[in-house]
Amino acid sequence: MRQIDKEKFYKELNSLIGEYTVYAPVGDRVKKIKDTKEIKFEGLLTRFPAKEHMLPQNEELFRWNRDKKIEVKIPDTKAIIFGIRPCDARAIASLDPTFNTEKFPDPYYINRRKNTIIISIGCNNPDDTCFCTSFGSGPFDPTGSDLLVVDTGEKFLGIGKEKILDMFGFEEGNDGGEFEALKKKAEGKIERINLAGIKDKLDSLKETDFFKKISYKCINCGACTFLCPTCYCFDIEDMERIDGGKRVRIWDSCMFTIYTQETSGHNPRKQEERRMRQRIMHKFSYYPFLYDIFGCVGCGRCISYCPVNFDIRNVLKTIGGMDE
Amino acid sequence: MIENIRREAEKILKEGVVDLVIGFEEGTIPLKSTPVFIEKPEEAQKLVWNSFCENNLAVYINRFKDKKVGIVANGCCSRAIVNLIIEGQIKREDVYIIGVPCEGMLDRRKMLREGKTEKDVDESYLYTNCRYCGHRNPVIYDYLAGEKLEEHSAQYPDIKEMESLTEEERWQKFSEEVNRCIRCYACRQACPMCYCEVCFVDVNNPKWLEGGVTEADVGYWNLGRAYHLAGRCVDCGACERACPMEIKILNLTRKLNKDVKELYNYEPGIDINEKPVLGEFTYEDKEDFIR
Numbered sequence: 001m002r003q004i005d006k007e008k009f010y011k012e013l014n015s016l017i018g019e020y021t022v023y024a025p026v027g028d029r030v031k032k033i034k035d036t037k038e039i040k041f042e043g044l045l046t047r048f049p050a051k052e053h054m055l056p057q058n059e060e061l062f063r064w065n066r067d068k069k070i071e072v073k074i075p076d077t078k079a080i081i082f083g084i085r086p087c088d089a090r091a092i093a094s095l096d097p098t099f100n101t102e103k104f105p106d107p108y109y110i111n112r113r114k115n116t117i118i119i120s121i122g123c124n125n126p127d128d129t130c131f132c133t134s135f136g137s138g139p140f141d142p143t144g145s146d147l148l149v150v151d152t153g154e155k156f157l158g159i160g161k162e163k164i165l166d167m168f169g170f171e172e173g174n175d176g177g178e179f180e181a182l183k184k185k186a187e188g189k190i191e192r193i194n195l196a197g198i199k200d201k202l203d204s205l206k207e208t209d210f211f212k213k214i215s216y217k218c219i220n221c222g223a224c225t226f227l228c229p230t231c232y233c234f235d236i237e238d239m240e241r242i243d244g245g246k247r248v249r250i251w252d253s254c255m256f257t258i259y260t261q262e263t264s265g266h267n268p269r270k271q272e273e274r275r276m277r278q279r280i281m282h283k284f285s286y287y288p289f290l291y292d293i294f295g296c297v298g299c300g301r302c303i304s305y306c307p308v309n310f311d312i313r314n315v316l317k318t319i320g321g322m323d324e
Numbered sequence: 325m326i327e328n329i330r331r332e333a334e335k336i337l338k339e340g341v342v343d344l345v346i347g348f349e350e351g352t353i354p355l356k357s358t359p360v361f362i363e364k365p366e367e368a369q370k371l372v373w374n375s376f377c378e379n380n381l382a383v384y385i386n387r388f389k390d391k392k393v394g395i396v397a398n399g400c401c402s403r404a405i406v407n408l409i410i411e412g413q414i415k416r417e418d419v420y421i422i423g424v425p426c427e428g429m430l431d432r433r434k435m436l437r438e439g440k441t442e443k444d445v446d447e448s449y450l451y452t453n454c455r456y457c458g459h460r461n462p463v464i465y466d467y468l469a470g471e472k473l474e475e476h477s478a479q480y481p482d483i484k485e486m487e488s489l490t491e492e493e494r495w496q497k498f499s500e501e502v503n504r505c506i507r508c509y510a511c512r513q514a515c516p517m518c519y520c521e522v523c524f525v526d527v528n529n530p531k532w533l534e535g536g537v538t539e540a541d542v543g544y545w546n547l548g549r550a551y552h553l554a555g556r557c558v559d560c561g562a563c564e565r566a567c568p569m570e571i572k573i574l575n576l577t578r579k580l581n582k583d584v585k586e587l588y589n590y591e592p593g594i595d596i597n598e599k600p601v602l603g604e605f606t607y608e609d610k611e612d613f614i615r
Contacts, residue, residue: 028569047568048506057506058536129353217359219383221510223568237535250535253508258526272387307514307566308379309351309358 002170012168021079049229050084065244079116087297089120091229093144097291122150129300134193139186202285215276222253224302325470334368342394348377355432375430380562382516398426400560402462403593404516423465425473428454453561480582504569505542514566550576555601558593
């Protein structure tokens with residue numbers, strides 16, 4: 001397996017700053033860094049996922065001035081996102097079928113995605129709230145990463161695109177089974193939830209009071225969806241100023257009442273349970289139906305940061321335990 | 325005390341006094357109890373009361389408009405209930421209160437950061453508002469589940485410290501905090517007093533506030549929300565505990581509470597027969613513009 005001294009890797013990464021915009025974990029967020037010395041891992045996952053660099057919370061689509069001149073700026077900077085976890089990398093990949101469609105390709109997203117190299121770092125020590133293995137993935141899954149590195153203390157083992165491995169100077173070598181050993185150990189710590197048949201089971205619950213019961217304690221804030229690396233819902237807003245204005249795409253959340261508020265005054269999802277149903281169904285029924293992947297990667301942020309400890313694992317387990 | 329809570333919950337469910345009891349059960353993550361909604365008497369055994377029951381359960385009462393609700397309420401939860409009654413949101417007879425004297429909740433995130441577990445329950449981890457709490461006993465209840473605790477008047481050393489800073493320093497502190505805001509509205513949703521059917525940020529015609537996350541946007545949101553709580557906040561801390569970005573929201577609301585106390589000698593949510601402080605005036609008020 002190809003490998004590199006960590007020191008050398010960071011030196012290489014540092015030398016790429018400038019040519020590339022480099023984002024890396026700095027405390028609880030993945031931030032733009034000017035020097036690799038700024039990188040600070042705080043816990044396993046950053047509190048805020050890296051999706052903000054693919055789909056910013058506020059993204060200007062175009063602007064205009066009073067002379068009716070319209071200016072469109074499609075992002076074109078080359079970027080590297082380093083140090084996110086494999087689940088977050090897969091989460092970014094899960095956004096592709098939504099934004100990179102044949103019919104409505106989204107140039108903002110596509111350009112960012114195309115110009116960004118994602119280097120994730122394997123999880124030697126997963127959190128209690130991790131459940132990535134339930135999705136056929138795992139703490140060392142390179143899916144969605146251009147390069148996955150595994151920290152062995154002195155070295156990074158690398159799996160990924162040849163071109164990227166060469167770019168950093170990963171050398172051929174023998175890891176002496178360390179990758180498999182670390183992988184096995186990490187996977188052993190993660191709870192695996194049986195998701196077999198979950199889509200059909202969910203669909204059959206659609207008109208029952210199941211969602212009413214589970215939504216009792218949800219307070220309908222957007223913490224879960226905003227911190228979710230796969231949630232991408234947005235609203236579009238015109239921000240007017242005296243000298244012009246801009247049209248901005250902003251994050252929205254299906255947990256908000258206003259999300260489905262119609263101009264007529266009608267709101268098809270006024271009740272809490274309907275919004276809860278939407279969130280769960282979107283991730284575990286509609287997304288698999290449309291794209292053959294789940295809209296969840298099992299990072300566990302919605303569990304850790306939910307103000308009332310709404311635990312999606314319990315919902316999945318309850319449904320999983322039901323007869324088909 | 326927990327036995328008393330469970331017994332009373334079971335009793336009122338069995339006797340049909342209430343349709344459901346809102347309380348706490350063991351959570352699924354470390355140092356967290358989670359709201360639970362008990363509908364069957366035999367499920368009352370699930371109820372717990374410990375140092376990690378950090379949500380204000382009063383936020384749920386209005387969800388069950390067609391039901392008679394029993395609720396496990398500590399000091400601040402009971403004060404929120406009083407405020408909801410004063411403001412005409414619920415009726416006293418619609419809610420059966422199992423009162424719980426409360427020794428305060430612990431800052432779980434701080435404990436987790438320091439690698440602490442359930443074994444390390446210690447008052448040094450008390451949330452600021454719990455440490456300086458003035459109403460540890462429920463101010464209103466139908467049943468009291470434990471011995472009343474000694475009360476001390478509410479203190480604001482944290483706010484006094486903030487007041488002693490210069491304007492620039494305060495602004496810097498404020499900026500640092502609000503700039504982390506992601507507009508998820510967890511603070512609003514966790515707050516029992518934030519019950520507006522349409523929040524000012526959700527009104528888009530006229531648009532009071534854009535959906536941005538610039539300092540102006542998040543600052544406006546945080547200040548706007550705080551001001552709407554002037555004379556109404558019961559200092560339960562639910563907003564700050566709910567904030568996934570750990571913004572120190574109480575710096576604003578506790579300052580308001582301190583001001584309301586000093587200006588009007590008023591504490592919100594104590595007596596159901598009182599009027600909201602900003603809903604009336606007396607000749608003793610400091611403002612003289614109305615005379």
